Amino acid sequence: QSVLTQPPSVSGAPGQRVTISCTGSGSNMGAGYDVHWYQLVPGSAPKLLIYDNNNRPSGVPDRFSGSKSGASASLAITGLQAEDEAIYYCQSYDSSLSGLEKWVFGGGTKLTVL
């Protein structure tokens, strides 16, 4: 069971907009820790898509955007393209108990482009 909760799958047609949710708690995102998003394509190195809730690294298209409110966050992808088919993970930091702090990930969401 992942500390951050994501839907297992989402899908959309080319050109459409999809969103992927990420739900945490008061010991991670709700405590003020930022959320970051990664894209995993089998056989390739994972790629940082969004950092610090809503910032895109250089080279990431502006079709990708992120937001965070309290203990929840979301990743939006507009103008879906076939190359966006991948698994997306949210990540934050959890400090539920002293000495048990850790970086945590969501369970991952598989995006299918129809």
Added chain:
Amino acid sequence: QVQLQESGPGLVKPSETLSLICTVSGASISGSISNYNYYWGWIRQPPGKGLEWIGTTSYSGNTYYNPSLKSRVTVSEDTSRNQLSLRLSSVTAADTAVYYCARLKGRRYRLVGYYYMDVWGKGTTVTVSS
């Protein structure tokens, strides 16, 4: 361009120690740049499951481990070779996974919990089996 490459045995026997190396090119593992600190870490993905953070080390010698793995894990840096290493002892089938190394980036004045993985290796598959 910063690149990370994992290497090590693809098959480890139960109860033995898993040892992996991450070779870093395009950046030094022993320092910071401008307003950012760079730490180095390991993440894994068991078959059919999500990502799990294993451990992180900093150039200043601080180490951070996943509480669930802490008793079995050692993450260290070899600055002379610009490499990061992972040792996981007493492995079982549950340790079968793709293992990734990654660079963690964060602003100098921020707590380590705000650091994120900005560069990753492609990963290496490790199977625990007799």
